[in-house]
Amino acid sequence: MSNENKSIHEFDFSLICEYFSSIERQGPGSPEVTVKALSFIDGLTPQSRIADVGCGTGGQTIVLAQNAPGSIVGIDLFPLFVDGLNANARRMGLDSRVTGAVGNMDSLPFGDGELDLIWSEGAIYNIGFERGLNEWRRFLKVGGYIAVTEASWFTNERPDEINQFWLDAYPEIDTISNKLAQMERAGYTPVACFTLPESCWIEHFYVPQAAMQPDFLRRHQGNKTAEDLVANERREAELYHKYKEFYGYVFYIGKVNFLG
Template sequence: MYQISELAESVGLSRATLLYYEKLGLLTGKRQANGYRVYTDADRQRLRLMQQLQAGGLSLQECQACLDGKLDHDVLGQRLETLEREIAEKTRARDLLAALLGRGSLKDWHEEVERVAPDLHRAWLMTQGFSSEEAARLAWLSKDMNAHDDYMAVFMEVFSGLDCWGPATEAATLKALAMVPFAPKSILEIGCGPGMATMSLAEATDARILATDTDEGTLDRLRDRVVAEGLGERVEVRNVDMAQLPAPEQQWDVIWAEGSAYIIGVERAMRDWKRLLRPGGVLVFSEMVWRTDAPSEDLRAYWASEYPAMTRVPVRLEQAKQARYRVLGHFDMGREAMDSYYQPLEARVAEMEARLAGTRVLEDLRAELAAYQACDGIVSFEMFVLQKT
């Protein structure tokens, strides 16, 4: 037999709680002649069972029903659904805290934040010590700041063996250049990569060219090429973050950005880079666009993850007008541009498959190549030629 204080201590509850349970009819003690209530081991076990039921999320009233054999399966089902949601939320919270402490992957979290708040996501990454361009690369490529350096080291190893870092052709570059209504004397190239467009522009114009990007190894190779071609007096190659371009002493005639404006967002690029152009100056950029309003679910899901801002050409043209540009021209760069990038990439991945085995880089590149194989007529690159008004 237990007195109420003894029973309370044995189950880890307060005396007041047990008195409340008695009031609700959940517990019934036997009053002795001396006026004290006493409780049996069956009462103690009943309390233990109630504690287990409460741990499952049941209210006291629902516990009573269970103890009386009146199980309400609908109520239990609802409680189970609620509990599963709470567990999922707490699991996500635990995983996020662990990842922020460097003990796990932040990939899913980065993808979700990039989807719902891309600008704030990039700004937050910069507070963690990433440059704006590295923040963009993290958002688009590694998607995990804990694994970013390792991911990018492997990624750049793949791309260091490629002459083209995005869909492009010399013919498309020259076609866009022909739409510029004057002979440019100065060109700022943003996101030059290994310099495919740089060299085409240098050969086709007499302009002074500043080619910028942020991978120093790639820039060194481009510098060597510029010198070898005897273009060192007109072409400068510089490591510059595209989101932090300094104001020039003299505004540029042309800004050229093949396949790079998406890194900081096309709308932002049109807005921010405009100040670098002289009145009547021209912005040229290329970007991946949808060619249909009804892509397959697989393609839609893939690009929603990889480039959620991708849109149709009319949307970009309207954005250009809103940013006070005059559209001089635009054109589909065609399958040739896609092939010029993806076919060498496919060969490079096959060549490095053993080296890449087990890496997320291999997994991601395979997914991108599969999307390329399925995208003919659905996704392609568009070149835009816009004049500052």
């Protein structure tokens, strides 16, 4: 990655939290896509336990609660995001079934076989796709499901500019076939995978950012780190528009097929 491009992790956490808490979703996605992924999951009941790992402010968590039975715990590292989820759950009358908690995805607060479903949209990259699949499996019952979105290549070859950008930002990015093979090796039977449409990136992620960026910059006038954060996000959006035929997010849904 050249000097003008940075990983989101290189910025001040408080600025990241403030920036992304002002938009409904902290990554590409949509309510329609969440519902579509949920349609591949069978057997949920009012007694089911669901974890939304890396829930952010809970855009998809609320959609899950509106379309699936059971109780949901949203886990996120940022307290401000968790406060937003809990406020949204109260406002929607879902707080008896939805709870946000501050936590780290590499040490989830669940027991072995406790969960029926682990959900993670736009977040598993923080721990790594393969590591997350392997480490989180023990929290799921046999027959339980995992559903995650992951940055993936759509082609075996791509232009150097976007190839280098993603290898620097997330070296684990890979083709869909290789991601499915990783899921199988981790002890899951792949149930479904599908590519998120462009609208998940543009209308639901980049357009809301563009709308709030001027106010964010006004609040942090003269703050070089804040200016760099906005420049970084604008650069990422430009690259997506330029190279969207080569990569995107893919929803991977798997079912636990053995104890491990």
